[in-house]
Each structure stands twice: as C-alpha cells, then as structure tokens.
Amino acid sequence: MSTDQPHSSTEQDTGLLPRAQLLAENLQAVLQRISSVAHSPNSVRLVAVSKLKPATDVLAIHERTGHTHFGENYSHELLEKAASLPTALNWHFIGALQTNKCKHLAERIPNLWAVESVDTVKKADALEKGRAALLSTSPSTPKLRVYVQVNTSGEESKSGCQPTAAPVLAKHILEECKHLTLQGLMTIGAIARSRESDIPNEDFLTLKRVRDEVAQRVGIDSDQLELSMGMSEDFEQAVSLGTSNVRVGTIIFGQRPLKKDAAI
C-alpha cells in the first residue's frame, strides 16, 4: 500500500476542498433534499444556522450561492456578525431570548428579518419598543416579523410558551404590537421523536394543531401563519408535514464547538 502518497487518495482530496466550496455544496445539497420532499417548489425557506461559526463562513455561502437567510442564537454574536456582513443578509434570531436584549436587537439590526423565539408578552412588548424606535428614525425599515415559540414537547430545557398560551400571545402581538408582524409559530421539538421513524413527530403535529387554534382565535386563515420546524436531523419530515421554514446548521457548517447552550 502506498501510504507514503497521501496526495493521490480521494480522502485527502476531499479534505483539501476549499472550505467555501464545501459550505456552498452542503447548502445546495440541503436545498435539493428539501425540494425532493416539498409539496411545491420554493415553498420552504431554508435558514442556515451559523451560530458559533465564523462570519467568513456566512460570507462564503452568501457570495457563492446568493443565499440570504441565516440564523443565530446569541444576541452579542448576531450584533457583531450583522455589523460586519452585507446588509443584504436576512437574519433570524432563533435562540433563547432574554427580555433585556429584545429592544436592542429590534432597534440595532435593520436587516433582522425575524425573531423566531418570542414566548412571552414582555418580550413581544420589548421588541415592539425597539422596532418602533428604529422606525421613528428610519421609516423605510420593514416591521419586524416574529414567530411565537411553542414548547410542544413539554421538556423543561426547551423554551417556548405552553400550547394553550399561544393564542393569547398571538392575539396580543396582532393587536398591541403595531411595529411587529405575526409571521407564524416555531418549535424545536424532541429529536428523539423524529427518530421513531414510523410515526410522524408528535411535536410537529402539535405545532400544526396550535396554528389552527391561533388562526381561529385571531380570525385569520391557518395558511396565513407559517410553521418553523425541522433541524439537521429531521427537516425532511418537517417539510413533508408542510413546514414553511426549516432551521439547519450542523449538516451545512459541521459540528459546532462545545457551547453554552446545553438545551440544544
């Protein structure tokens, strides 16, 4: 065996693939897997979750593929990345949200496309305050889209409001938060449930049911509310169950360094 000729082996060649190209190919592969199960083409938005990964990774994907939707979990990290990267990016805040960070996020990042982790009236009100302040100085900024995060699995480690609390919170956002847009509902769900491959993940079914309840409560059609569910391990299942938005990190960017966020 020619162990002394590493350059000729396929494995070595893959290892030498420039990171930018690798990231772009990983993203394209996820897009392809989405479209092979989606009910209609381009009906599902892919949020590439870049938390704990360098800004250069985000830029590489954006430049090579034109992809614009990226997700972050930590407010300081998002503030830094948003300040250094092109304003054409559409940021999603998907992490556990602290009330005292909400105003800042909504006010300082005009291209914050959505906050997906709103689970209390207090947080909605703080985001509302921040976006109102931004709009008063910069009136062409869009309203801030928000998703109500629902704890569908009942796990204490997961944030999100109880399913029964979602309609009230949604109604509050619609009626009291004039600078926010209610975009839909989000869940993380229990990965273990997606691994029981024969039956659909109960969390995904719960989120669909909660969407119907919210729609009825606020008097709109269910299909006017998006679903955000599905991650690296279970996004195809979420897509086949009709999600509008998936949040995928690891299979695009690789394993993350060990983190502060034990829940995920």
Ligand SMILES: *Cc1c(COP(=O)(O)O)cnc(C)c1O
């Ligand atoms: C980290 C994270 C993701 C991405 O998870 P992967 O398993 O890396 O795809 C999705 N959603 C939320 C809320 C996250 O915190």
